[in-house]
Amino acid sequence: xxxxxxxxxxxxxxxxxxxxxxxxxxxxxxxxxxxxxxxxxxxxxxxxxxxxxxxxxxxxxxxxxxxxxxxxxxxxxxxxxxxxxxxxxxxxxxxxxxxxxxxxxxxxxxxxxxxxxxxxxxxxxxxxxxxxxxxxxxxxxxxxxxxxxxxxxxxxxxxxxxxxxxxxxxxxxxxxxxxxxxxxxxxxxxxxxxxxxxxxxxxxxxxxxxx
Amino acid sequence: xxxxxxxxxxxxxxxxxxxxxxxxxxxxxxxxxxxxxxxxxxxxxxxxxxxxxxxxxxxxxxxxxxxxxxxxxxxxxxxxxxxxxxxxxxxxxxxxxxxxxxxxxxxxxxxxxxxxxxxxxxxxxxxxxxxxxxxxxxxxxxxxxxxxxxxxxxxxxxxxxxxxxxxxxxxxxxxxxxxxxxxxxxxxxxxxxxxxxxxxxxxxxxxxxxxxxxxxxxxxxxxxxxxxxxxxxxxxxxxxxxxxxxxxxxxxxxxxxxxxxxxxxxxxxxxxxxxxxxxxxxxxxxxxxxxxxxxxxxxxxxxxxxxxxxxxxxxxxxxxxxxxxxxxxxxxxxxxxxxxxxxxxxxxxxxxxxxxxxxxxxxxxxxxxxxxxxxxxxxxxxxxxxxxxxxxxxxxxxxxxxxxxxxxxxxxxxxxxxxxxxxxxxxxxxxxxxxxxxxxxxxxxxxxxxxxxxxxxxxxxxxxxxxxxxxxxxxxxxxxxxxxxxxxxxxxxxxxxxxx
Numbered sequence: 001x002x003x004x005x006x007x008x009x010x011x012x013x014x015x016x017x018x019x020x021x022x023x024x025x026x027x028x029x030x031x032x033x034x035x036x037x038x039x040x041x042x043x044x045x046x047x048x049x050x051x052x053x054x055x056x057x058x059x060x061x062x063x064x065x066x067x068x069x070x071x072x073x074x075x076x077x078x079x080x081x082x083x084x085x086x087x088x089x090x091x092x093x094x095x096x097x098x099x100x101x102x103x104x105x106x107x108x109x110x111x112x113x114x115x116x117x118x119x120x121x122x123x124x125x126x127x128x129x130x131x132x133x134x135x136x137x138x139x140x141x142x143x144x145x146x147x148x149x150x151x152x153x154x155x156x157x158x159x160x161x162x163x164x165x166x167x168x169x170x171x172x173x174x175x176x177x178x179x180x181x182x183x184x185x186x187x188x189x190x191x192x193x194x195x196x197x198x199x200x201x202x203x204x205x206x207x208x209x210x211x
Numbered sequence: 212x213x214x215x216x217x218x219x220x221x222x223x224x225x226x227x228x229x230x231x232x233x234x235x236x237x238x239x240x241x242x243x244x245x246x247x248x249x250x251x252x253x254x255x256x257x258x259x260x261x262x263x264x265x266x267x268x269x270x271x272x273x274x275x276x277x278x279x280x281x282x283x284x285x286x287x288x289x290x291x292x293x294x295x296x297x298x299x300x301x302x303x304x305x306x307x308x309x310x311x312x313x314x315x316x317x318x319x320x321x322x323x324x325x326x327x328x329x330x331x332x333x334x335x336x337x338x339x340x341x342x343x344x345x346x347x348x349x350x351x352x353x354x355x356x357x358x359x360x361x362x363x364x365x366x367x368x369x370x371x372x373x374x375x376x377x378x379x380x381x382x383x384x385x386x387x388x389x390x391x392x393x394x395x396x397x398x399x400x401x402x403x404x405x406x407x408x409x410x411x412x413x414x415x416x417x418x419x420x421x422x423x424x425x426x427x428x429x430x431x432x433x434x435x436x437x438x439x440x441x442x443x444x445x446x447x448x449x450x451x452x453x454x455x456x457x458x459x460x461x462x463x464x465x466x467x468x469x470x471x472x473x474x475x476x477x478x479x480x481x482x483x484x485x486x487x488x489x490x491x492x493x494x495x496x497x498x499x500x501x502x503x504x505x506x507x508x509x510x511x512x513x514x515x516x517x518x519x520x521x522x523x524x525x526x527x528x529x530x531x532x533x534x535x536x537x538x539x540x541x542x543x544x545x546x547x548x549x550x551x552x553x554x555x556x557x558x559x560x561x562x563x564x565x566x567x568x569x570x571x572x573x574x575x576x577x578x579x580x581x582x583x584x585x586x587x588x589x590x591x592x593x594x595x596x597x598x599x600x601x602x603x604x605x606x607x608x609x610x611x612x613x614x615x616x617x618x619x620x621x622x623x624x625x626x627x628x629x630x631x632x633x634x635x636x637x638x639x640x641x642x643x644x645x646x647x648x649x650x651x652x653x654x655x656x657x658x659x660x661x662x663x664x665x666x667x668x669x670x671x672x673x674x675x676x677x678x679x680x681x682x683x684x685x686x687x688x689x690x691x692x693x694x695x696x697x698x699x700x701x702x703x704x705x706x707x708x709x710x711x
Binding site for chain 2: 055056058059060061063097098099100101102103106124125149150151152
């Protein structure tokens with residue numbers, strides 16, 4: 001029998017190689033993919049988030065853990081789909097039009113995936129129209145907008161407006177984040193939620209889908 | 212409207228009018244006075260000296276300032292009221308602005324020229340005699356656009372909303388030149404300005420909107436020549452005013468000037484020029500080819516966003532070192548420490564790494580998430596994180612330029628450190644934290660290379676070096692994220708560089 005606490009530790013340590021090996025071993029031993037995810041991966045990413053909040057971890061550790069988990073999810077995802085497992089929620093994420101910065105956005109995407117969400121990452125410099133289209137085609141419950149520059153923040157507002165005029169604003173929750181973004185700005189532009197960091201984004205997303 | 216009271220601010224000579232009896236905090240804030248603790252009367256960072264007029268000390272003054280300071284007329288700006296006319300010396304503005312003592316070009320003809328380093332934060336202007344090359348006048352000041360925001364991006368945003376920024380800087384520099392030259396103003400034949408791309412655009416009245424979004428590229432990066440009359444400057448009508456060309460993206464003519472000043476473009480040796488600021492700029496090359504890039508480093512090098520951070524002024528811990536058994540701190544001025552400035556921050560983290568209190572991943576290892584430097588000044592976990600982001604951005608930028616160049620780090624013969632911060636940082640500490648991954652003896656603090664280069668450009672029509680300079684946009688480089696993240700860690704030990 002594989003010792004799956006090693007899987008938990010490998011994700012927390014950001015050890016991609018061991019994470020992948022342990023995942024393969026678990027699959028080979030017929031452990032249900034839902035169980036691998038819910039009992040080890042999600043708690044591991046929760047622990048990563050806890051350490052980030054406690055200032056023990058920083059961006060590099062978060063990113064390494066995210067990558068380790070992502071590697072494992074790539075082989076788990078088809079199995080999860082085949083078994084009809086439901087994600088914690090569906091999220092569309094991207095950096096808004098005019099902005100190229102994506103490290104913060106990538107971290108949020110990784111943490112949400114680690115928390116069991118189905119995440120569609122639209123990349124950077126994403127137009128309001130592309131956000132609207134993805135919300136529709138992916139049937140997303142949450143759309144996450146990122147901006148790192150004060151000068152690109154207005155694109156968050158126009159994206160919210162585009163969602164409204166496309167008639168999808170009431171079926172999707174809007175979460176925003178990025179260095180210059182504030183809770184007050186979220187309220188000003190009519191977003192549902194603001195998160196200060198990737199770990200807080202997971203808590204916020206869980207609240208939004210539960211609402 | 213109530214009665215007005217005149218308030219004069221030295222050393223800039225700014226004169227304002229306040230409502231009689233009103234508090235001065237918001238008015239002073241508009242003119243660039245900073246309130247580090249949010250005007251709570253706690254930190255003493257907004258200290259001013261009352262040169263003329265009277266202001267009775269309040270309880271907060273007595274708590275935050277020493278008896279000697281109170282006696283010398285020092286008060287907290289956040290507690291002052293406009294009860295009577297006041298002349299104040301703003302302590303923050305007395306910080307050293309890095310000038311340059313070298314002579315300018317000797318053109319062998321009579322007349323004067325002006326060289327200006329137009330920085331986002333500070334401005335240095337020199338008046339030069341063209342016959343002798345001598346510096347005959349000097350002015351330093353804070354950029355009056357600071358009232359519209361501290362960094363280039365907030366200036367861009369402010370200027371999209373209002374055309375004021377162009378008017379403010381033109382008027383201010385016109386006045387600065389007039390003050391500096393006095394009756395010799397008509398003798399000025401040339402004014403050369405250098406600065407980053409945003410300063411260039413704002414001074415020249417160019418549209419900054421292209422600098423506000425992807426791909427952050429303006430079509431007007433070239434040298435701009437302006438008529439004194441169009442600037443409303445009282446110079447001789449034939450005097451020419453030139454803002455030297457930008458190099459691309461956010462890399463401005465201050466870096467072109469830095470290249471000219473350091474001679475980066477002369478000879479086959481591979482060398483680099485690094486300007487450590489909110490917008491970090493890097494140039495790498497030799498006589499054949501020069502690559503340049505800019506990278507957002509945040510405000511850590513200026514000790515912004517650092518919990519007990521402050522400018523390099525009296526009371527700032529500017530040097531820290533670990534002597535093997537205890538931490539030793541150097542404080543600016545003969546006063547008790549009350550904060551830490553940028554060079555002190557880098558020293559403190561280097562010392563923390565040496566003593567094992569800070570781990571290579573940046574974590575403060577003693578379980579308290581803080582490190583006491585010198586009572587009451589502490590280094591906090593979040594401060595180390597800010598520095599990791601800043602140094603990661605610079606180190607990653609240099610690594611990417613090296614990749615594009617096709618050279619290894621150890622092939623760099625020397626790294627010139629431009630600007631005020633580069634002059635005060637200890638090379639050993641910059642290496643220890645991995646800010647620059649070359650041996651300390653290859654780091655060369657080079658002073659105000661922007662101003663020196665501007666002086667060299669007086670009377671020079673063309674810059675052939677422009678043909679070998681290539682701008683590398685880092686934000687769109689697929690390698691950037693990986694390199695940035697791996698550069699956030701600190702070297703495991705002081706000798707890591709030599710072994711690598």
